[in-house]
Amino acid sequence: MITVTNLSVAYGEVLAVADVSLRVPPGCVLAVSGPSGAGKSSLLWAIAGAVRASSGTVEVDGLTITDRPAAAAHGVVLIPQGNGLARVLTARENLSMPLLADRALTAVLARRDEDDDEEREHTLDTIDGTIEKALKDVGLEDSGDHLVEELSGGEQQRVAVARGLAQQGRAILADESTSELDSTNRERVLELLRREADRGAAVIIATHDPNVAAGADGHATMDEGRLSWERRL
Numbered sequence: 001m002i003t004v005t006n007l008s009v010a011y012g013e014v015l016a017v018a019d020v021s022l023r024v025p026p027g028c029v030l031a032v033s034g035p036s037g038a039g040k041s042s043l044l045w046a047i048a049g050a051v052r053a054s055s056g057t058v059e060v061d062g063l064t065i066t067d068r069p070a071a072a073a074h075g076v077v078l079i080p081q082g083n084g085l086a087r088v089l090t091a092r093e094n095l096s097m098p099l100l101a102d103r104a105l106t107a108v109l110a111r112r113d114e115d116d117d118e119e120r121e122h123t124l125d126t127i128d129g130t131i132e133k134a135l136k137d138v139g140l141e142d143s144g145d146h147l148v149e150e151l152s153g154g155e156q157q158r159v160a161v162a163r164g165l166a167q168q169g170r171a172i173l174a175d176e177s178t179s180e181l182d183s184t185n186r187e188r189v190l191e192l193l194r195r196e197a198d199r200g201a202a203v204i205i206a207t208h209d210p211n212v213a214a215g216a217d218g219h220a221t222m223d224e225g226r227l228s229w230e231r232r233l
């Protein structure tokens, strides 16, 4: 469950998110639309712990979100606008980074220097399998070894979605993740985000696309930081 309570986000004088409250239960998809600069990305970033709230709170399944590392470790996945991929790494390497970071953090928290060889092999095999499946899900199973900068804009967007899927989060925040896709791939990505919800994740999609909003369980719009409901969850 994503619970946002009276959240405001300010950048100096600019109030990007103004006293927003919402709840997204597990299994549900919320679409947030609104004009450019309305505050959609800032809302998602605050839920992901990537920008600090100036007031109000964000909670995801019992954890109050205060910073990005803790949110990421708790399974709050952000698929950022503009993809956020490392261009000089391959698609596969981009998918592996958050999974390896999560594994390393888990080991540190457990105060474990290293797994034994067998356990390490098993974990790495599991990560490899997860990555291959996510690439296949977005139709890029043959592009894993391509540098991101060699891929088209739409392919890069699908790599970013695959990276989000591979993390199997409890909250998925997809920021304009279909904006560069043709209709077939847009449908494919929407189905995958729906599958994440069916698995038990709470999903929020920021979008300019009315078709995406229509397919969500609930639809809110933002304007000058304020949120209003077109269709409640």
Ligand SMILES: Nc1ncnc2c1ncn2[C@@H]1O[C@H](COP(=O)(O)OP(=O)(O)OP(=O)(O)O)[C@@H](O)[C@H]1O
Pocket (backbone or CB within 6 Å): 011, 014, 015, 016, 034, 035, 036, 037, 038, 039, 040, 041, 042, 043, 081
């Ligand atoms: N890092 C920042 N520093 C200063 N102002 C910012 C920053 N990020 C966003 N803003 C401002 O906050 C407001 C909300 O921006 P935000 O990116 O959240 O809107 P948006 O609805 O996602 O827009 P778009 O649809 O164009 O992506 C805008 O006025 C923007 O200029």
